[in-house]
Amino acid sequence: MEPDANLSHVMASELDPGFKDELAALLGGVDLAYCFQCGVCSGSCPTMDRMEYGPRRIMHMVRLGMVEKVLRSHDIWFCVSCYSCTARCPQGIEIADLMAALRSLAMAKGLAKDREATFSRVFVEVLERYGRLYEPELLLRYYAAEASVADLLKQAGLGLRMFRKGKIALRPERIENAEELGEIVARIGGGEER
Amino acid sequence: MKYAYYPGCSLHASAKEYDISWRAVCGELGLELAEMEDWSCCGTVHATSVGRLLALGLAARNLTIAETMGLQIAAPCSGCYKNLRTADEALQRDAELKAKVNACLPRPFQGNAGVRHPLYIILEDIGVDALTDPPRPLQGLRVAPYYGCVLTRPAGAHPVDDPEDPQGLDHLLQTLGAEVVPYPAKTKCCGGGVLLSHPDVARDLTGKLLKQAKDAGAQCLVVTCPMCQMALDAYQSQVERRLGERLDLPVLYFTQLMGVALGIDEGQLGLGRLMVSPAKMLARV
8 A cells, every 4th residue: 555645744733642651551561662663563564565554654653642543544453463573573562462452442442443343343242242252143243233245145155165064053152150251341341441 | 181171162163173183182192181161262362452451351261260270271272372371471470460350350360370282282291202103194195284373473481382483283293204395374374363354365365375385285284273274274265266276275173184193083083074175185194
């Protein structure tokens, strides 16, 4: 993708210098000041060709405090959590975990507009309901949330073949102590604190 | 040797053959598994995207179940393994975080269970020396070992293998008589995490990987994770259409191929549940 042409015209009033600290707190005190923009992360990223900025620019934008641009970006949802960037960062910054923290902030602030955000949200809904994953319901909820019947139908043939191989359960497995799990989730609470 | 077995959601559903073959291999090697009572989903990468504390809480509930059993966890899904392992490490490292998560748990997390992956349980607790002369050596079979991402990454304080050039699966397969095919993508992402949300990305990554293994002369791929297996096996026909090329590359769990080498009856290894049939390739062994 073409880099955002507006990136060079950033209004200081739109910047939040506390953004990097907010993130560091979420990650247990990672110091983003160690990033010297070498670009090994972007060079190692398997989905770099899909991204508008890539992890190196995202790191810099976080340090500048470009909250909206970063949290609205699809880049954080193209991250496949392969941890190649984390493994190679010469400064030991946990970049993949930082991307996850950005995703959770984007969701908490209502700025996440990616299909993977929808998927993550319904995944946790199904998990909270049963304590375990139930794939058929996850798929139905996901495609319903995305209003995408055509995409659901595209999966039908494969679903049928997987069903014949005994790979799809007819009924969900539910854990016995669902209240315990419910309480844990409730105590952890919602929003940014998560 | 006895372990607290955490199958994870996939091994109870789409990856039943991983559960079946892992149990069969344990039986053959004298490893005892006690499935954790009332285990819950580890949260996967998706819970992490919703919130780090939520992901830690979900993982910690399971860690505490193993702690009450007094056993190390054996987690065959690389995704579960990574989530449980990194949560275990993070909570041990950070007392403040541990207190915060413990305030939400019915049983406090202590950090004395330990989380392990079956591949490294076999390599470390059994050892390749005990496996050098298997009943049905995998002679003449060219296999591509695939480690994926989170079996070895993030590395953590005590890495069991090299995060980017691991050798464990290579050694195991070579010990069992197979010829291991080198190819650059053995620790590159299969796209399994975004199979449904970003299908184009997933198909691209899966296609690159399968093509590389095929071009390197592999007759099958051997994996350690149900998400990788699903991406590479179930979605292989879609990848073939995209590439305009037939691949026909079976994708086996390492426990299945290991079971074959150990002389376990093929009917006991769930081989018929794979989408791309391994029959032709197994006829060579």
